[in-house]
Amino acid sequence: MLFAAAHASAQELRVMTSGAFSAAFLQLVPEFERATHSTVVTITGASMGEGPTTIPSRLDRGEPADVVILADEALLELVKRGKVMPNSRVQLVRSSIGMAVRAGTPKPDISSIEALKRTLLGAKSIAYSSSASGVYLSKELFQRLGIADQILGKSKEIQAEPVGAVVARGEAEIGFQQISELLPVSGLEYVGPLPAGAQRVTVFSAGIVVGAKRPEAAKDLIDFFASSASASIIRKTGLEPLTAR
DSSP states (O other): OOSOOGGGTTOEEEEEEOGGGHHHHHHHHHHHHHHHOOEEEEEEOOSSSSSTTSHHHHHHTTOOOSEEEEEHHHHHHHHHTTSBOGGGOEEEEEEOEEEEEETTSOOOOOSSHHHHHHHHHHOSOEEEESSHHHHHIIIIIHHHTTOHHHHGGGEEEEOSSOHHHHHHTTSOSEEEEEHHHHTTOTTEEEEEEOOTTTOOOEEEEEEEBTTOSOHHHHHHHHHHHTSHHHHHHHHHTTOEEOOOO
16 A cells, blocks of 8 residues: 555646656656556756746746655745745655766766866866756855866856756766766766765755645655655665655
8 A cells, every 4th residue: 555545536736846856756656646546747847046947936937736846945945935835845865966978988087076176177068957966066066176267167057958968969078967867868877976075965855835736635645755665766766765654
């Protein structure tokens, strides 16, 4: 039994999810739909940023949603702004940042802080996301490593698509994003996680949108994602599950 799913029967749920949870989400949703006879409508968007497809921007425009899944920091901001029900927040997973290169190209060394610095300085072009991982890299890590002035000119923030897609096309030599967002992209070689001392682990959480048409079904969906039944799939996508209900 997944959970008591009577609430969710024959209902449509609109879910806005950040890319970091997307791979797990797409594998788990069919099981939820079979168990509950619900239909899940999926809208993807970044956790933060100013682009029109980010989850906060979509909610600000009044796009309908029942559930949002995004970086915990961004979800808490939506709670403060009255967009998400405060008591509905559930922390789902921990997500780490990784690096990838185009398939068939050499894998640079990023096993230590010094190796990462050499790789960044030696790369011809660098891509990072406009969401949580990219904000951390461009606003904090590059400065902390003392190389921001040397590499920001050859770095590009990717807003409208996965960083891995840009790297796979050869438009950037190396790319950084949440590991769970790099692994599903074809044409990539996953290099590995950022080393200790450079890594930033982000918690991704789910919450029920204020004004949700199906709040009880929304809660059932969140409980399913947080259940032990979902944990093994979540791990396979490069995430660490936080709860097991």
